[in-house]
Amino acid sequence: MTSDFSEQKLGDWFQANLSDHGTMTGVTKFPGGQSNPTYRVSTTAGDLVLRRKPFGDLLPSAHAVHREHRLIAALHPVGFPVPKPVALCRDEAVIGAEFYLMEAIEGRTYWDGMLPEQTPTERRAIYEAAITTLATLHSIEPEAVGLGDFGRAGNYFGRQVDRWTKQYRAAQTETIESVEKLIEWLPRTLPEQGRTSIVHGDFRIDNMLLARKSTSVLAVIDWELSTIGDPLADLSYFAMAWTMSSDGHSWIGDADFTTSGIPSLEEITAMYCEKTRRAEIPNLHWYFAFNMFRLVGIMQGVKRRMLDGNASSANAEDAVARLKPLAEEAWVQARRAGAC
Structure with a gap:
């Protein structure tokens, strides 16, 4: 599915703050996940991943995406396998919720722990x-x-x-x-x-x-x-x-x-x-x-x-x-x- 927020506003923010990452060309929401919604952000310089807080009233201390961003920003430089962080936006006026961006990693997710396709x-x-x-x-x-x-x-x-x-x-x-x-x-x-x-x-x-x-x-x-x-x-x-x-x-x-x-x-x-x-x-x-x-x-x-x-x-x-x-x-x- 496509995004559930204003791609125009995100694109404007992207151009103003991340112009060195090219031009944003599209946003697609990933399926699954019950907590912080996640999206693939396509750009002319390569894909990024966006994680945002859910919309609406939230429970206290839940969905702290700024903590996620801080964590991967600390672990990436020491070689622990996490995506490279790109930017954090705490201004809810942009897409309706706080979010952060990180580089996309093209790997494989094993959804079924039984690993039925593996030897x-x-x-x-x-x-x-x-x-x-x-x-x-x-x-x-x-x-x-x-x-x-x-x-x-x-x-x-x-x-x-x-x-x-x-x-x-x-x-x-x-x-x-x-x-x-x-x-x-x-x-x-x-x-x-x-x-x-x-x-x-x-x-x-x-x-x-x-x-x-x-x-x-x-x-x-x-x-x-x-x-x-x-x-x-x-x-x-x-x-x-x-x-x-x-x-x-x-x-x-x-x-x-x-x-x-x-x-x-x-x-x-x-x-x-x-x-x-x-x-x-x-x-x-x-x-x-x-x-x-x-x-x-x-x-x-x-x-x-x-x-x-x-x-x-x-x-x-x-x-x-x-x-x-x-x-x-x-x-x-x-x-x-x-x-x-």
Whole structure:
């Protein structure tokens, strides 16, 4: 589809601020994505990608595209695979919302974590590349790249549980018993934070762009939830895919880990430990419950925006349909972690 804002206004802004990038010739919205809408901006000097805030009333602290821009501007110079940032515009008068531009990367996105078109060797290589990339991110000292103040130090999970409880409440449309139980249980059982690192916040197989003819990671994308926090939040979020049955997206819990080439959960956690010099990983059930609760908060925000007419994707209804089952699975994980 084409854009849903004034291309004329964007073109005028582009000519006034980015004339060295040629002349803008068109805008096309990418499909998918429930949060910050994303577009391909065609120019005479090559394609760019635009990410903007959603239109309409938004939940507090959500959709902070300026943080995304700051993050990739810090990581790109040190060689971490992210798109090169081009410009940030916080003037909502241009297209109706804040946005930023980055260089387009022509890679491949694997939407289905089962990787049905790949060979077993390729599947294993792709997941190994993902774990290596995540470990590399967690090895970057925030202060060394100017991100020391990108998030508050310590008590990461306590702050996150509080944040997503507030976000859920602000968007709440009904009472879901399993969510109410999680809101009561999670703050009482917070794990101790060991290490601190840059956290992506949504690290999964379909948030990477890989080379078309190899398994090299060209870019990690969608940094909206990035902050400074506990790296186990990222690892457990990625590992959560192993706990859920395949849904055509990133979940792979019913894969045959003997023959498919996809590493088992034990294998990927061992890889991560080796690359980050950890002796072991704690029991992940609490972390799975937390991450599922966080996803429920995100999906509830999608539901609220859909009801308000501001959903950013045609697939919003599908995401909303998964809200209650995910909340129930989060409570299953909580019970495995000791909740009763």
